[in-house]
Amino acid sequence: MPLRVKVRNAESGATVDMELEGENTVEEIIEGAAGYWEKDAGAYVLRRGKKLLRGQQTVADCGLVNQDELELIPDPEGG
Amino acid sequence: MSKAIRPGESDEDRLDRSRRIQWIDLERLSDSHCLVVGAGALGNEVVKNLVLSGVKRITLVDMDRVVRSNLNRCVFFSEDDTASDNFKSEIVAQRAGELSPGAEITPLVARIEDIDLNALARMDVAFGCLDNVAARLHLNAHTYHLGIPYVDGGTYGMAGRVQVVIPPSTPCLQCGMNRTHFKVMERRYSCTGNEASFYEPKMPAEITTTSVVAAIQVREAVKIMSGREMDCIKHILHYNGLTNASENLELSIDPQCPMHSSDNR
Numbered sequence: 001m002p003l004r005v006k007v008r009n010a011e012s013g014a015t016v017d018m019e020l021e022g023e024n025t026v027e028e029i030i031e032g033a034a035g036y037w038e039k040d041a042g043a044y045v046l047r048r049g050k051k052l053l054r055g056q057q058t059v060a061d062c063g064l065v066n067q068d069e070l071e072l073i074p075d076p077e078g079g
Numbered sequence: 080m081s082k083a084i085r086p087g088e089s090d091e092d093r094l095d096r097s098r099r100i101q102w103i104d105l106e107r108l109s110d111s112h113c114l115v116v117g118a119g120a121l122g123n124e125v126v127k128n129l130v131l132s133g134v135k136r137i138t139l140v141d142m143d144r145v146v147r148s149n150l151n152r153c154v155f156f157s158e159d160d161t162a163s164d165n166f167k168s169e170i171v172a173q174r175a176g177e178l179s180p181g182a183e184i185t186p187l188v189a190r191i192e193d194i195d196l197n198a199l200a201r202m203d204v205a206f207g208c209l210d211n212v213a214a215r216l217h218l219n220a221h222t223y224h225l226g227i228p229y230v231d232g233g234t235y236g237m238a239g240r241v242q243v244v245i246p247p248s249t250p251c252l253q254c255g256m257n258r259t260h261f262k263v264m265e266r267r268y269s270c271t272g273n274e275a276s277f278y279e280p281k282m283p284a285e286i287t288t289t290s291v292v293a294a295i296q297v298r299e300a301v302k303i304m305s306g307r308e309m310d311c312i313k314h315i316l317h318y319n320g321l322t323n324a325s326e327n328l329e330l331s332i333d334p335q336c337p338m339h340s341s342d343n344r
């Protein structure tokens with residue numbers, strides 16, 4: 001049974017709903033959201049509340065539930 | 080006979096105001112040896128803050144020369160340095176040294192990948208002031224292996240990030256990376272795989288975000304050098320300069336990350 005989460009764009013505040021299966025990975029969510037907003041090619045991370053989700057974790061590993069809110073954050077590389 | 084005080088004597092001690100923050104261990108700061116990798120915008124600010132905080136020994140690694148586009152955010156560089164093609168690490172070492180007589184700042188004109196790793200083993204704290212994922216991963220791997228605390232900073236426009244890695248208890252840089260980081264790294268080497276022709280995107284950067292990120296990096300290192308690791312960021316601070324919001328986000332150790340296998344401890 002797919003679940004539906006809301007992903008927020010930390011830079012613009014925009015949100016998008018995303019439908020996920022238990023085996024989808026965090027990397028897939030990041031790439032899906034970054035692609036939807038046509039973001040610059042760069043590094044991004046995903047947070048749920050106070051926790052950063054690791055790329056290879058699955059939706060099931062992270063314990064995501066219906067209506068969860070996630071945030072896509074750019075991971076700055078410059079120095 | 081007890082020691083007599085003189086009016087105004089506290090103003091003769093350059094670290095008097097720091098001494099009033101009682102948990103800062105100025106003796107340990109003075110005895111510590113810090114490695115700063117990158118003498119660009121973050122490197123300038125980190126070295127300035129370290130020297131003013133009372134750190135005396137710094138090794139600074141950077142292979143690049145000063146260019147004009149550095150001058151909007153690098154306190155130690157001048158027009159003359161661009162005209163003279165000066166090396167960044169040498170200029171920062173020279174001018175930061177003038178801020179604190181007795182400071183020993185050793186510039187190394189080199190890539191971090193070319194540094195003798197035995198030299199790293201003597202460091203108390205390492206700072207990542209880099210502009211690419213590959214060099215960060217290199218520094219992360221060696222500092223984690225050697226058990227050296229690593230404070231990494233990054234900026235992009237008005238966004239910033241600081242990660243504090245204290246081996247073996249915290250996650251490392253690699254634990255927090257995903258496919259988007261590795262794609263950025265691949266793109267840099269995508270032309271021929273030859274370093275001489277690698278693609279280097281120009282990133283937006285300005286001084287206020289650089290200053291904030293570098294200040295947090297040095298503040299965390301001062302905590303580490305003063306034995307206050309428990310008060311450090313756990314584990315990554317993200318800063319948004321547009322809203323002035325910052326948040327500490329927790330990361331867990333990736334069981335697949337090679338830094339945390341028993342062989343590497």
Ligand SMILES: [Zn+2]
Pocket residue numbers: 250251252253254255332333336337338339
């Ligand atoms: Zn790791």
